[in-house]
Amino acid sequence: MITNTENKELNVDVYDIHGRLIKQVYEGKPSAKQIELKVNTSSFANGIYFYHVLLGKHSENIKFIKN
Known part of the structure; x- marks a missing residue:
């Protein structure tokens, strides 16, 4: 949720x-x-990924693992 x-x-x-x-x-x-965003990760290989969220001038990276 953003x-x-x-x-x-x-x-x-x-x-x-x-x-x-x-x-x-x-x-x-x-x-x-x-805002609630849903991301279909079915085509992603297993591994470590990052969401990069940029809201105005504020940015944040959020790590997630696809198994």
């Missing part, structure tokens, strides 16, 4: 452990203040 109370530009991408862009999940200015 909270966007100030209606800022949102970008969410998935990168692999080597820093390669695997999937662009979302790019735009969502109309809702809370």
